[in-house]
Amino acid sequence: METGNQAGSPHGETGQTPPAGQAIGQGKDEAAGRPARAATRRPLRLVLPSAPPASGELSAADSLPDPVPSAQMTLVGQLTEWARMRIEERVFRPGMRMPSIRQLAQDKGISRFTVVEAYDRLVALGYLESRRGSGFFVRERGPSIGPGLGAGMPSEGATAPHASRNIDVPWLLRNMFHRAEPRKAPGLGFLPNDWLDGELIGSALRGLARQPGSHFLASGTPEGFLPLRQQLRTRLAELEIGAAPEQIVLTSGITQALDLIARLYVRPGDPVLVGDPAWFVMFARFAAQGAQVIGVPYTAEGPDLEALERIVQAHRPRLLVLNSVLHNPTGTSLSAAKAFQLLRLAEQYDFLVVEDDIYCDLCPPGHPATRLASLDQLKRVIYLGSFSKTLAANLRVGFVAARPELAQSLTDAKLLAGLATPEINERVLYKVLTEGHYRKHVERVRNRLERARDETRHALEKLGLTLFPGQHAGMYLWADTGRDTNAIATAGHEEGYLFAPGSLFSPSQLPSGWMRFNVACGHDPQMLDFLARQLDRL
Ligand SMILES: Cc1ncc(COP(=O)(O)O)c(C=O)c1O
Numbered sequence: 001m002e003t004g005n006q007a008g009s010p011h012g013e014t015g016q017t018p019p020a021g022q023a024i025g026q027g028k029d030e031a032a033g034r035p036a037r038a039a040t041r042r043p044l045r046l047v048l049p050s051a052p053p054a055s056g057e058l059s060a061a062d063s064l065p066d067p068v069p070s071a072q073m074t075l076v077g078q079l080t081e082w083a084r085m086r087i088e089e090r091v092f093r094p095g096m097r098m099p100s101i102r103q104l105a106q107d108k109g110i111s112r113f114t115v116v117e118a119y120d121r122l123v124a125l126g127y128l129e130s131r132r133g134s135g136f137f138v139r140e141r142g143p144s145i146g147p148g149l150g151a152g153m154p155s156e157g158a159t160a161p162h163a164s165r166n167i168d169v170p171w172l173l174r175n176m177f178h179r180a181e182p183r184k185a186p187g188l189g190f191l192p193n194d195w196l197d198g199e200l201i202g203s204a205l206r207g208l209a210r211q212p213g214s215h216f217l218a219s220g221t222p223e224g225f226l227p228l229r230q231q232l233r234t235r236l237a238e239l240e241i242g243a244a245p246e247q248i249v250l251t252s253g254i255t256q257a258l259d260l261i262a263r264l265y266v267r268p269g270d271p272v273l274v275g276d277p278a279w280f281v282m283f284a285r286f287a288a289q290g291a292q293v294i295g296v297p298y299t300a301e302g303p304d305l306e307a308l309e310r311i312v313q314a315h316r317p318r319l320l321v322l323n324s325v326l327h328n329p330t331g332t333s334l335s336a337a338k339a340f341q342l343l344r345l346a347e348q349y350d351f352l353v354v355e356d357d358i359y360c361d362l363c364p365p366g367h368p369a370t371r372l373a374s375l376d377q378l379k380r381v382i383y384l385g386s387f388s389k390t391l392a393a394n395l396r397v398g399f400v401a402a403r404p405e406l407a408q409s410l411t412d413a414k415l416l417a418g419l420a421t422p423e424i425n426e427r428v429l430y431k432v433l434t435e436g437h438y439r440k441h442v443e444r445v446r447n448r449l450e451r452a453r454d455e456t457r458h459a460l461e462k463l464g465l466t467l468f469p470g471q472h473a474g475m476y477l478w479a480d481t482g483r484d485t486n487a488i489a490t491a492g493h494e495e496g497y498l499f500a501p502g503s504l505f506s507p508s509q510l511p512s513g514w515m516r517f518n519v520a521c522g523h524d525p526q527m528l529d530f531l532a533r534q535l536d537r538l
Contacts, residue, residue, distance in 0.1 A: 101115045187499045222412075223248070235433075283458050320353060323356045330476070353382070
């Protein structure tokens, strides 16, 4: 942005937080990277004529209330937030000229860089405009910027769940992204933040920041960062899946991998087989492609193969999508016997199998789990992996491993859909995987999951719920409540709870008595109380 560069604004870190109780104008002037002058050890006071003109200039000489005191915000953040609030409240009205950078910096004894940076942020948020040679002006704005931090900068604390007419897949997805408190969100599809290790990402990012900036400028390659693909090859070899780096394509999570597969292999009307139950987002993705999404009933050891054969004979699908290990939502895994028979059916009826192994690293040692890709060595199987569950959903790095010509077609489809995936994220993941702390981290998470599953299982059984049969591990328990779980989810929604009702996990979307519980959030006493009341009521 114009001003930042003109003023020589450092492109470095401005995110440090002043010590508790320190207000704007005190302490280190972080944008300049040096201590503020002694004269500035007082709260910053921006100034404005007491009765501001409808248009005109804000002066730095008149006193205004103090900016929002915050121990959590940087100096730039406080200045930005302070000005934003005044613009929202129309104390600074559209068309007014903001104090000049020099004047404001001088008056408050802060660095010009700090003011520039705050003004830049306000321009980016749509509150100010920069007029070349004339300075910064409060912008005429449409109604699009509402309360909160404005367009494009959602508040960290935004937790209001989405009201919706229907309990449907978009409803659950939207609500998951609204970060209900974990203790109130047994329906959550991720681990709560305090189960993960943000420092793994933080330290990788700091390491990257020390590398020359030119590394980050050019687009990544369409297949994705080669050292990461080489690293994934090693990890796949540990699962006895042979894949050369050319067979591995990095994607923006498994969600994008499925999107590319849908674009490549599915035409309107094509039958696509999925588990019933299974992860719901893919139903919607394949349906959007015009596919006929057909559910295959599930058993404790994987899909019901007799039913599968009947469905295959009747529909002749091109694809079967399967979450073979720690299946979402049942938490069970495919047995070796089923895996062999399933591949035999795929061979006989000539369909591809997409194996989604997102929960791979959460699988405890000794838990019986067979990967189709290790049996078939990527002939008919397209294998998908991701780090969204164990590292950070925010990273958006997943991958596809497939036969060379399929990997090539998927790369071409990826190019058309969005060129490359962000190499910066891929480099972060590469650092995390190679710096040696990831394994310990997932081991800790697995152990914690074991304990949490025991607690949640006991609590659910105590309420009279019946668990899906089989050997469970990972994040979920799938339980039959004997009631319409849409009704429980709706009532819960009104009280701020997020439940994941069974209907969403079936391509039929029919009302169901089943419910998915995230074991990390499944044993809060108040939530269990609420559930008990619903079970009594329904
Ligand atoms: C079975 C399954 N596959 C894929 C995903 C999404 O993966 P990603 O974040 O890598 O797109 C999820 C997330 O809930 C999932 O449960």
